[in-house]
Amino acid sequence: MIRVVIADDQAMIRAGLRMVLDTEPDITVVGEAADGADAITVARRTSPDVVLLDLAMPRMDGVTAAARLGALDSPPRVIVLTTFDSDENLYAALRAGASGFLLKVSPPEQLVTAIRVVASGASLLDPAVTTRVIAAFTRQPAPHRPAVLDRLTPREREVLRLLARGLANVEIARHLDLGDATVKTHVARVLMKLDLRDRAQAIIWCYEHGVVRPGESEAFMPEKA
Template sequence: MTIRLVVADDHAMIRAGLRLVAENAPGMEVVGEAADGVEAVAVTRERRPDVLLLDIAMPGMDGLAAATTLLGDPAPPRILMLTTFGSDENLHAALRIGVSGFLLKSSPPEHLLEAIRVVAAGDGLIDPAVTLRVIASFAAQPPLSPPPELATLTAREVDVLRLLTRGLSNREIAAESGVGEATVRSHVAQILRKLDVRDRLQAVVLAYESGFVRPGQE
């Protein structure tokens, strides 16, 4: 199955580079480009890609505003935010509005392609270069009141959620828990449903923001 992409960045050279990397990978197709947030919203709504590669800093309507607009649509794309910096403030804002991933533009091409595949599959991703800072900054903030939905998780689902906060894949969770991958997938699906979140990344954000898990207690 081909992953359909829209690339949004105000620098034509960067858009060309992203297109080149994606279109030279099997199973990917760039169906549109945009040079600012307004154009990104229009092109995305017209072309309906699976994944939107969206620069976080653009003139006029920036990436955060464009993402907020698109994520309010009935069937939004998966959004992978791209940036040249790792601002905690921007990262928090992007995660809170429901983007599926956050990747530094300095990441090598193979990381970009893997990130596209991860978010297209319905999972969430934060660039490893900023993950520890994100966790630390979440932990430094006063925890929000735990949502009542956390109390609906079974003991096994609580264990799986804690493993998700460590960034483990389904295979790694299965190995750690001594169960099959299919069972892990079922638990993850139930966690997302009960917590009413879009993907694993949003579940991890909720876990840290609510104080359900703290660094060093995963």
């Protein structure tokens, strides 16, 4: 059973989310919170697997709450919920430890799928919002090539580049003419070598370190001379 806490300052939103999740046989809502501080308290008391976290909340915002949830002894996975016109803090939330994000207007089945995906240890990035997060990097100067990339094999660097572009394992496998299991192994090794939690963190890391840049569909950072 996947244990979920809903954190949103709007009671109607919390009620609507609970109604959706209460119909799922493998998901149970174990608590609700009206702000980030309450979310921490409820999470400590109920030990959820997943926290649905609104970004814009009083007393403690979602970014701060995500970071503090990640510091708990048994940290839950965090899915950020946002409206399309107020997602300026999504990048910060992902850096703080969120494993994915969804628009509040997403269909119920997408929410349920996201919870299951994130609870399994994977990450989920809503394509409608991903471009907004990535766009923030167009305003940043190109960084130096990180030395940690030398830990990766040439094939692992190819996999990382495609992962950073948002491709799923099956798409990476097709692109590189590899088996799905082989790609899964490469992804796991990349995350381990770079000390990254999941694909969401890997995508952010790649854009932060210039592994790929916005608008560069095939670009990869050059090898050291």
